[in-house]
Amino acid sequence: MRISERGAVVRSRIAGVSGGVLAGLAAVLVAAFVLAPAPLAAIRPGGGFADQGHLAGSLRAAFAEYWRSGDRAFATGMESVVDYWLRYHLVKAVTAALLCAVLAALGVRLWKAYARDARPGPGRRAALASAGVVVTMLALFSLAMVMANVQGSVTPFASLLPMLVDGPGSGEASATLEQVRQQLASGGPASPALQAMIDDFARYHLAMAVIAGIVAAGLAALSVLLWRRFAGTAHTELRTRRVLASFGVVTALLPLLVGLIAVANTTTAVDPAPALLVFFEGGW
Template sequence: MGLRSGRILPYVAAVVAAVAAVLFVVAPGPLASTTTAHFDTEADLRVALGSAFVKYWDSGRGELSPDLAAITDYWLRYHCVKAVLASALFAALIVVGVRVWSSVLSPAGLAAKVVRSVAGVAVALLGLVALVLAMVNVQGAIAPLASLLPMLVTDTTDPELAVTLDQVKSLADSPGWHGVPAIDRMVDDFTRYHVAMAALAAAVTLAALTTAVVLWRRARRAEGRETRWALGSFAAALGVVALSMAVVAVANTSTATDPAPALLTAFHGQW
């Protein structure tokens, strides 16, 4: 029974991965929608966001206006759905990847090994993409307002929003921006946005580095050149992932310690 379960698991994981990938594209909007926040297209969301942000800015308060709060709540739910689906996809791809790479090390002809190796690399790359998607969506769920800001600065069709954004940029670029409630609120959310990614990247760095060390030690003790090569290659690849994530962690930590200039840059469209 256990052996049969072990054989079936990779196929179940492959189905889960396929379903999660499809749902990741089609499900977040409908699942995040409510009677007060429903958007058929991204264009609808941009229009509603622009209008809500103008009202929020004109209110002169730091607390989000009802319209903007409804949109940020929708965006939080949207990212939560995507984060769960991306995490499910990542977990399923790990199971599939282990099975594929195990088959690479099994006795087979050259052609079969090449096909399995290509499949293994493809699954590994898809797993990395799923991991990044999970991280980005967790970040967006933690700081939904900051995650929405790029939509504001790319909407240049609303003249009222353009005037409001010019006011924001003018104040944010001046020494007296401290004490402006709306800017203080955005700076706080922007800080949380980068702290979240710094923490996520640091966690992935630690996990990747630990796994790389374990695989490297196993590679040194393994019997057979192919096994040593496969384990060593994975260890090296995880080392590269760890280094890349460490750079991301450092960059986001740096931004979080002084978020105002980065926020101003974001309002200038350089996200």
């Protein structure tokens, strides 16, 4: 075997191993995203919960106590739940970001392999394209998870609110939620506890508006780069041009969707109280 052929074989094997490593790392990160947040968030003594049901029950009890106090500052029980939820989202955000990076690298490798594959027969190319589509969709989903968990990290209190309205609650919890609804519906001055909820609800939506704006700008910039690469690619490289054009279109359309998310969240952040009432009435 000639040296050039041996080099080609070695490069091919390295590429295959690297792709396998990326796929394995992605699988590990998916498992970590599901399994790691709860135990890692509970690293502080007394800072964990047995399961989601226990967390929801503790939240409802702590929230009822917080509401009765009338204070803006969290009581000990409420502060413990909110701190745990902050750590939980931080772990998820970091894990999702790592997963997104790994999937992006794997997707680039797959699409390059598809564009450059010169072997006869459509079977291998179809497999590469299918794998590329799946990995790309997973990368976009992981990006959405990064956005959601960064938002939850910024405003853990507001991100806990769905647990208050979901599922059965005790008589005290139900009575507390009814008092929240009545005070929001009255349109009168808000108690310190309710004002804290309104303010954090506004920050919750403002955080997503900022995050979505950054992501939309990044996707738009990526689209410009892809179209420039497309324009500079020879017309004979049909598969490369096809891949670049496809991703150019996708990354040009996605900012429109993400931009709508930014606008919707900005609107809510500007006037959060009516949206919070709708939320507590089950309209979220």
